[in-house]
Amino acid sequence: xxxxxxxxxxxxxxxxxxxxxxxVSTELRAGDLVGLIGPNGAGxxxxxxxxxxLLPHQGHSSLSALPANTRARAVAWLPQTREIAWPVSVExxxxxxxxxxxxxxxxxxxxxxxxxxDALAAMDLxxxxxxxxxxxxxxxxxxxxxxxxxxxxxxxIMADEPVAGLDPRHQIATLAHLQSLxxxxxxxxxxxxxxxxxxxxxxxxxxxxxxxxxxEGSPEDVLTEDHLRRVFGITAHITRSEQGLxxxxxEVVE
Amino acid sequence: MSAVSHKLLFTGLGLMVxxxxxxxxxxxxxxFSIVDSLSALFGGSGDAVSLVxxxxxxxxxxxAIMVGISLGLSGAxxxxxxxxxxxxxxxxGVSSSAALGAVVTLQTxxxxxxxxxxxxxxxxxxxxxxxxxxxxxxxxxxxLTLILAxxxxxALAAALTSLVLNLSPNPFATSEIVFWMLGSxxxxxxxxxxxxLPFMALGWLLILSTSxxxxxxxxxxxAAASLGINLTRLRWVLVLGVAACTGAATSVVGAIGFxxxxxxxxxxxFVGARPSRLLPASALGGAALVLAADIAARVILxxxxxxxxxxxxxxxxxxxxxxxxxxxRAEL
Numbered sequence: 249x250x251x252x253x254x255x256x257x258x259x260x261x262x263x264x265x266x267x268x269x270x271x272v273s274t275e276l277r278a279g280d281l282v283g284l285i286g287p288n289g290a291g292x293x294x295x296x297x298x299x300x301x302l303l304p305h306q307g308h309s310s311l312s313a314l315p316a317n318t319r320a321r322a323v324a325w326l327p328q329t330r331e332i333a334w335p336v337s338v339e340x341x342x343x344x345x346x347x348x349x350x351x352x353x354x355x356x357x358x359x360x361x362x363x364x365x366d367a368l369a370a371m372d373l374x375x376x377x378x379x380x381x382x383x384x385x386x387x388x389x390x391x392x393x394x395x396x397x398x399x400x401x402x403x404x405i406m407a408d409e410p411v412a413g414l415d416p417r418h419q420i421a422t423l424a425h426l427q428s429l430x431x432x433x434x435x436x437x438x439x440x441x442x443x444x445x446x447x448x449x450x451x452x453x454x455x456x457x458x459x460x461x462x463x464e465g466s467p468e469d470v471l472t473e474d475h476l477r478r479v480f481g482i483t484a485h486i487t488r489s490e491q492g493l494x495x496x497x498x499e500v501v502e
Numbered sequence: 503m504s505a506v507s508h509k510l511l512f513t514g515l516g517l518m519v520x521x522x523x524x525x526x527x528x529x530x531x532x533x534f535s536i537v538d539s540l541s542a543l544f545g546g547s548g549d550a551v552s553l554v555x556x557x558x559x560x561x562x563x564x565x566a567i568m569v570g571i572s573l574g575l576s577g578a579x580x581x582x583x584x585x586x587x588x589x590x591x592x593x594x595g596v597s598s599s600a601a602l603g604a605v606v607t608l609q610t611x612x613x614x615x616x617x618x619x620x621x622x623x624x625x626x627x628x629x630x631x632x633x634x635x636x637x638x639x640x641x642x643x644x645x646l647t648l649i650l651a652x653x654x655x656x657a658l659a660a661a662l663t664s665l666v667l668n669l670s671p672n673p674f675a676t677s678e679i680v681f682w683m684l685g686s687x688x689x690x691x692x693x694x695x696x697x698x699l700p701f702m703a704l705g706w707l708l709i710l711s712t713s714x715x716x717x718x719x720x721x722x723x724x725a726a727a728s729l730g731i732n733l734t735r736l737r738w739v740l741v742l743g744v745a746a747c748t749g750a751a752t753s754v755v756g757a758i759g760f761x762x763x764x765x766x767x768x769x770x771x772f773v774g775a776r777p778s779r780l781l782p783a784s785a786l787g788g789a790a791l792v793l794a795a796d797i798a799a800r801v802i803l804x805x806x807x808x809x810x811x812x813x814x815x816x817x818x819x820x821x822x823x824x825x826x827x828x829x830x831r832a833e834l
Binding site: 282297300302314319320321323325326327331332333334335336337340341344345347348352353380395396400402476 | 585717719720727730774
């Protein structure tokens with residue numbers, strides 16, 4: 249049995265009276281690359297933020313139960329809003345991922361520098377290290393922020409739409425890198441709107457709608473005609489090939 | 503920016519503060535020679551020269567440094583926390599509340615009866631502002647509620663200060679209040695330093711302890727929290743630190759603007775924009791700027807008691823305009 253990286257039991261988050269995440273239970277183990285899919289407002293972001301302990305919630309989350317310092321070494325979180333407040337260098341920004349591993353006032357050690365340059369290389373950012381992060385394009389900034397989460401080097405990465413705004417090459421490269429990380433024993437939970445990428449790269453998908461988990465399983469089991477029509481209101485063409493599942497959205501269902 | 507150039511920056515700032523301190527000690531209406539002044543500063547013969555050096559010029563220079571460190575640090579910390587280069591120490595309403603407390607003692611004549619009523623009431627005003635902030639912004643409020651609460655408190659304190667001016671018993675009290683509010687380092691003694699230093703030192707320590715959190719906040723509140731930063735704690739440590747520093751500074755020297763706004767802005771590019779590095783740099787830069795402005799206040803119009811706050815605004819506003827112009831050009 250591999251180690252559990254996240255376990256949710258009857259996990260519920262209320263906004264006012266209304267549950268925006270409603271009794272979701274799931275488990276992520278080392279080696280899992282799980283895609284969180286669902287239409288806008290389905291509760292994907294709230295589920296992830298709640299699981300991290302960033303929102304008040306009911307039910308159990310193995311991560312929110314941890315003390316903040318321990319949690320920061322157990323999970324790296326890439327929020328959807330891409331904030332870079334000051335024109336710091338790319339290297340400085342990615343080094344922030346090492347904050348949980350350093351004591352107060354401690355300078356980065358050789359291993360921290362190594363983690364940063366590995367993360368930069370993984371996100372195809374070698375040579376950007378000294379550039380001011382705010383001077384980069386939106387997609388480049390997204391990759392820098394992903395590199396920051398990678399540099400944190402945690403057993404679990406939670407990323408909220410990590411590939412939104414990236415060019416096709418870097419969308420594929422980012423998910424391929426996450427895939428190689430999970431194959432080497434880490435786990436990842438990523439919310440995705442691109443169902444084609446989700447079908448191709450994720451081992452497992454969690455489909456959410458109106459705060460509830462509608463389905464969980466292999467991409468083939470989750471991306472059914474019925475789910476696509478009911479939850480997303482679309483039809484799609486799905487084929488199985490040597491490359492894995494090929495998904496192409498086609499039309500809006502009235 | 504590399505480690506070498508950081509060393510250079512801090513050495514340069516340190517040298518600047520040293521030179522300005524020396525200049526501040528050596529100028530004055532008494533016109534002693536350099537040798538006399540310096541030997542009187544360290545010798546304790548009790549003559550007029552050593553009295554002037556040790557009881558007038560030394561506390562003045564030390565207070566300039568302390569106030570500069572306080573305002574520079576507070577400005578850099580608030581800008582870092584709010585992720586806004588326009589934040590300044592007055593934003594959270596503590597300085598205007600401290601000023602209100604001080605002004606009340608001037609109006610009621612308490613300041614004339616009891617030597618240290620003024621700074622104590624200033625500190626009391628700052629304390630009231632912090633309690634109000636806590637109540638208004640709530641223990642878990644975000645940075646926006648904090649700013650709004652600060653603006654509300656500032657506005658209230660300013661209105662009450664106007665009321666005090668309005669009701670002041672005679673023109674002398676009015677002019678005394680107005681002149682005090684312009685801010686000055688003149689006629690301050692070691693007793694003022696003794697009152698202010700404990701609060702300022704506490705504030706410095708609190709602010710410096712937030713540097714990790716301020717760096718993490720570059721990524722936004724969510725990401726900072728996920729990096730193990732306790733944001734609620736960070737906010738209140740920062741508010742208490744800024745309040746202790748600026749409350750004490752306002753209580754002993756009056757309202758000095760622009761230091762907390764301009765100094766972090768000037769120094770930010772030299773520290774690679776990192777909030778944690780900006781804190782010590784702004785502390786030194788603030789000390790240098792307040793020393794320089796105080797020297798200017800004494801040299802430009804030696805007979806007219808030019809107020810420090812006025813000089814600071816006259817230096818600060820054009821510098822700031824220049825910075826805005828440069829930023830605008832960089833954005834094009």
